[in-house]
Amino acid sequence: MLKNYIKIGWRNLKTNRLFSIINILGLALGLSITILLFLSITYERSYNTMYSNKANIYRVLVNTNESYDKQILCTAPAALTPAIKNDIPDVKYAARILKHGFGETAFVKVGNTTFLEKELYWCDPELFDIFNIKFLQGEASSAISRPNTITISKSTAKKYFGDADPMGKLIVVDSDEKLEVTGVFENFPENSSLHCNAIASFSSTFAFKNPSWGNSSFETYLQLNENISQANTESQLNSLLDKNVDKEGQWFHLTLQPLEKVHLYSADFSNSYSKRVGDIDEINNLSFLGILILLIACVNYMNLMTAKSAKRSKDVGIYKTLGASFKSLIARFYAETGIITLLALVIGVFITILFIPLFNQLTAQQLEVSLLFKPQVLIGIVLFWVIATLVAGSYPAFYLSSISPNSALTSTKKDGSSIINIRKGLVVLQFAASIILIVGVLVIYQQLQFMQNQKLGFDSDNVVAISTTAVNGNDKKEALVQEYESLSMVSDIAMAQGFPGVTVSGRMLFKTENDENGLKIQTNRVDAQIIDLLKLKLIAGKTLPLIKQQGDTISEVVLNKKALDYLGYTPEESIGKKVLIQGFRGNVFIVGIVDDFNFESLHQPIGAYAFHNRRTEAKNFALVRFNSNSLTNTMDQLESKFLKINPGSAFEYIFLDKNIEQLYAQERKTAILGFTFSILAIFVACLGLFGLAAFTAEQRKKEIGIRKVLGATIMGITQMLSMDFLKLVAVAIVIAFPIAYWLMHEWLQNFAYRIDFSWYIFAISGILAIVIALITVSFQAVKAALSNPVKSLRTE
Structure with missing residues (x-):
């Protein structure tokens, strides 16, 4: 039976080629964008998952008081770690990390050659235990246990020493610090918040001999013993603070951040040493965008299928008269949808592969094609196919399958009116989503321009x-x-x-x-x-x-x-x-x-x-x-x-x-992504509108022929066919503007200096939506208006 349904679906696919191409292309783009965003989200959520002790690893956060604007710092005082080792037995390991020069580039001299090193850190040896860092040469337990020692990554060893053995060699940091290489460790993964090219002994620093509670400049990681409560440890940390710092001098309190939250939940924190910090809000926005674009593509399919309902309902009536059940008809329509979505999925995967390099440039991520073949991603892609099939095929399957044989064969006006209203609602939904995206892109772009042109009170040029x-x-x-x-x-x-x-x-x-x-x-x-x-x-x-x-x-x-x-x-x-x-x-x-x-x-x-x-x-x-x-x-x-x-x-x-300019790199990335995906979303919406306009023109070709015989002009017929769609776009504008205003108002609250909403942002968005719809529809309208009325009147 299933094989028969697939044959019928394939036959319908070949019979209605224009509609099939539009459906497949729209769904392929929607699925491609969704898969690309899913890969991005999967990559962002994969940060720090490679560490075997991840469930018990925490970063210490310093939560400042009102005098420091209640900032949350990712760095803690140097005196904290020794105190933890002495007084809190629930902490298995504790390690401080100091980025060289508090974040400045190190000048590393090897022989007569000087290298710029941006990822040199001074650390306690327990760091190797916390993160289970794999050593290729040397012993992790003793590599940086004494002053003036340093370990380097595999790639750094290659850069500094070529094929020579680096063990025991001396390197000079900033022309005055001589360090002995005592170990080579495996390169840190790109999706690790901790990313070091060189790790030197913390005992070589000023803070080792004179640790202070006042200078909060040291990232501090803890590994707790098994089954130890985070809340209880936080209480012990603040008791430790009370023990060592007078109440008057306590301008902060301490909390713990689980390692799994370090990457995505630190965007608003200060002093992070992470090479790259993600943002959970951006992940949520990308998730929303992916769902929205996939929904627009599915709506296209539903729209075009309901547009063909008059023809398809007669098929349903004949099948029901011959004894077909409600369930078998649903299965038939879903089989047809499944073929289309499967073809779209295959094309979408190829489009995704082609666009991964460009996407990496836009987002500064390191997505690889091999990610597509990971089990969780493959499961996700199959899930997208199932969801797209269920959503896109839902209305055609259940609506058309429920039509009675009598009404299907007589095509009552009531059914026709109902289906038309559904189509109109779907068009409004598509363009409302597109208009929201247009407003969002314009607001983000205007805010970026405002920041670039804002008088900063000093001159940074030249x-x-x-x-x-x-x-x-x-x-x-x-x-x-x-x-x-x-x-x-x-x-x-x-x-x-x-x-x-x-x-x-x-x-x-x-x-x-x-x-x-x-x-x-x-x-x-x-x-x-x-x-x-x-x-x-x-x-x-x-x-x-x-x-x-x-x-x-x-x-x-x-x-x-x-x-x-x-x-x-x-x-x-x-x-x-x-x-x-x-x-x-x-x-x-x-x-x-x-x-x-x-x-x-x-x-x-x-x-x-x-x-x-x-x-x-x-x-x-x-x-x-x-x-x-x-x-x-x-x-x-x-x-x-x-x-x-x-x-x-x-x-x-x-x-x-x-x-x-780099201070606004995140906003610039958001603007570029928003613009790119908005264009694609609007294109997908226009595909559906184009197909719907083609179908409408086909349905009304006899009416158009009569009007032309009676003297109607090409302009008049084009206007008639276009006006119905423009009314729907106008309704979409009314719905979209309040939603867009609320969303972008919330986004602008992230800036102390921001633009005011101007009426012309909405005017431009509305005009763009109308022009896009008019261009999309008018092509088919003009084509219909130019057709020979004699042929149109002979056809019916």
């Missing part, structure tokens, strides 16, 4: 930040500044700890010594030229002193207006006032006030900021403003001067404007 981490000693750094000043294209230069767009030192600003709250402030150690270089607006006082004598205990700061507002001074009266900043001992005085500027992304409101000349941090960047039109020539000269001062080193730099 400014390059050159890393000087590998430049040893202040004398060499001063010599580098002098070399750059001699270049004609350099207009300003300043040494700095950091620059807008990168995190510098987080401290607290206090009004008085009795101020129990304080205000979070970022402090940046800089040269006096920084104000001119960034073109900041100085609203009172002056910049920092040009020269600071060795041993000078007086320090100067230039505050932004946000910090000044907290202190309660006017700009003029603040000059010369003493200021209290956490970690700055002695006399610190305000010498200048600059207007507020966006030193972070526009997701956050402007906070307090201070430029200072206190010798608390290294100035590891040379900021250079240039005025040359030849960027290549400028960078060549800057590199030449850099290598003259520091021969054999690597030249690393970043342009400030490019760095700021």
